[in-house]
Amino acid sequence: MKALFSIQNWFLEHVGNIDIETIQKWFLYDPKHPLLFNSALFLGLFLFFYVIYILSRKTHYFRITYVVAFSIFFYYKSSGVYFWLLIFSSMVDYVLSRLIYEEPKQWYRKFYMILSLLINLGMLAYFKYTNFFIDNYNNFFSGNLKFEDIVLPVGISFYTFQILSYTVDVYRGDLKPTKNFIDFLFFVSFFPQLVAGPIVRASDFIPQIYEKLKLTKEEFNRALFLIIGGLLKKAVISDYISSNFVDRVFDAPNSYTAFENLMASYGYAIQIYCDFSGYSDIAIGLALLMGFWLPDNFRTPYQSASITEFWRRWHISLSSWLRDYLYISMGGNRKGKLRTYFNLFMTMLLGGLWHGASWKFVVWGILHGLALVFEKFFGQFIKLPKNAFVRTIQVVLTFHFVVFCWLFFRAKDFTTAFQMAHNISQLTFDFNQWMTIILGYKHVFLLIAIGVVWHFIPMKTLAVMQNTFSKLPLVAKAILLGLIYWVVYATASADTQPFIYFQF
């Protein structure tokens, strides 16, 4: 009895008191606390979800419906009532794709396809770009239109692209539509990738729905390995360096030294990579644990020796989507050199705009687009020798170009971006000053350094690490994972770095 009591006390102390109100909070939408993979709540919910999931692994409809229900709940936790929008979009495209598939007349098929594009892109445009259009209208025509009060549903950019890939594939004859609506909704709403990707292709995913559910030893180990890495990247490195350093410098770049400006821009490059790729890795890992394979989204992009290569390694599911559905639809490289350049450029420009409704994303896209065109154009004439030295220089140059472009991506406006660029241009070598700053922000710089080193770990070493991890006994893996949760927790509760003003 006494033991029971002390367990209860221990539980109260470390898990917290659980009353009706707390339980309600777990299940109700709270705009301030979306359900993130790196939260304790998600872990708890996933545990309960997973028990029934694996018990029902041999069923089809029950399991599919069950996952759809959980996914919709997951989406509701992040977006509230907008889960209806997700269901509505899915319904529209399910019906249109069926019609396209069954319709022999090309003209009608084209009509349905265009209708789908209008509806999907129309909704995306409404929710994401209305105020951007209003703002531009007011600026260019001195208009006086009021901003609309529109909430951007979480993940709409991701699932719109995912739905479109399905309809276009059916239209192109590359894909058979799903057997019924619930299967399609399963593909659209699958919670691991629902709000932040990877953007899964219908042709990669839908066949898996009809296969027997399985999880091999390799997949199991890889999944855990990805989740551990993802948690460290997202919830430790990215979250810590952003709130304790990068955000502050981007808030008021002129209050910081040139070196701090420079380090904040490097820091942001690491932050966005760790944030995004970490979250993708967790998504891929979770999907694997549920028996589904999702495509890789990042392959150490900062190792790229050119912007062309960068886009094969950065947010791969998006860049390949843009290539297959936008670039190729515009004619790709089939309509002569000039058109190829134009298509490349436009693809990147629109790809930029996809990231957010602001001119700064357009400029970010344009810069990358120009770099791609530049590389394609000069690539015909100039053949660089292939050796480690040349490649190193290329990697360094590419990285710095990417970091420069990130300034526009991250800064809140053009003025801030230019201020940062200007401040960095004032940099002079001053070892003592740099050391003082590094010591002042030692935890931040340590994490940035870990992020960089991690990025450049050779594939072989990573394979050895994963292999070693695979050989651990099951319980050891679980304890290691628990330890990682603690690291995440202790980082999240870490004191915020007090502000420091340096004077030299």
Place this chain on the structure above:
Amino acid sequence: MNTSKYFFQTLIVVIVSGFSFLIFKTILPKKLFTEDKLDSKNVVVDSLLLEALAEDGGTVVEDSMRGTVIDYVAVNGIEFPKETFETYTGNQYLVGFFEKLFQLETKKQGNVRIAYFGDSMTDGDLIVKDFRTYFQEKFGGQGVGFVNITSESAASRSSLTHEFSGNWKTQSYLKVKHPSNPFGVNGHVFYANDTASVAWVKYKANTTRFASELPRPTLFYGSSSNKEGKVFYISGTDTIVKKLNPNKLVNTLTLSEGNLKSIRVNFKNADSIPIYGFNFDDGKGVHVDNFSNRGNSGLPIGSFDVATMRAFHSKLDYDLIVLQYGANVLNYGSLHYGWYEKRMEKVVAHLRACFPGVSILIISVADKSTKYDMEMKTDSAVVPLNRAQKRYAIKSESSFVNLYTLMGGDGSMIKWVEQEPVRANKDYTHFNHRGAKEAANLIFTQLNKGYETYKELRKKRKKAVVPVKKDTVLTPKDTVYEK
């Protein structure tokens, strides 16, 4: 092969990892990356603050003023209504300042000058820029007031473009206790000691309202035995050379009677002459000098030299001194601010000696958030410091703006950082331009409300009083100040 096996293994991993996390949470530290205090000569920390802390940082003072009613004595027939400690504004102590505003507004006579001392909150002319604009909008006046020779925050100043050569030697009241020459009113003294290359400073007006030009650029410098110093600057196509006459404690040199768009001044043979800065004002309306210093706690003001300050005062004629401090006093772990209260009371007394007759306004620390248990909350030191500031304001007969309550009180900084439109930075301490403008508006609105009440009271006062002259009303001998 049984492929289901790994589904169940996953379940075990999820359960065991959850439990081992709970155990790790019990046995391992609660926080990673704990911050230790930085010890570097390059970090801006107020040395007087550190000294004061070391001496009696632990003193516990009881909050004796809770619920106190503050009753005022009439000054020239003006008596503001009683106030409680909780809602204290101390408008009564601004009577001299209000009367000057009144003369300015009704008779277009005289001018009003405000010295606004602050820390990084007012760095880059944040808050003060808008505060100045609000006053100049209502009462007239052009120019940004007094500007330093060099400043660590010159780059972030938007109300004026300020550049300078790297060879100036600077002494700041934050770091130096015994400067080679007294500090200027800006708490700094600068020297052009480099004989190899010219030390220069350049100011350029931006498109800021009421500061789109530099009116009457005037150099302020101190006394020295070096009589060879010269300044060179270009006016039109001519290079003009003027000699510095460092004979008095504070000397001025007006470089142009009119307005300039920009000016670059070179200093030659001026070594060892204490240079203070430039003043830009058109002599009419309201002028506000921003004396901000990152890291300042307010205590360094106590080291002003009385004679030098009086010399500055005779030239600049201040009516109001604003003290906005506190952000740098929050982070020292103690919630007892008796030591700070006591010392700031002395600072105010010292200011009254330096600037006889001036009104004083204390602006409290703003809200600041700190992470407690993974959640940002108002720092536990904000309220105690805020009360200490109010107490020293009352005791030193200064008026008071409670910026913390005005911006929304508990948890307001979180809203300013996280809600659109964003008004404060991610350090949960400093405002951005938008937030600074709002803060300035809150401060100005309170002052203006006090001023409007003053006008009402003035109308209603019984006996006719000779128009108030500052000297007769608010000399230290006055009843208000003699208690």
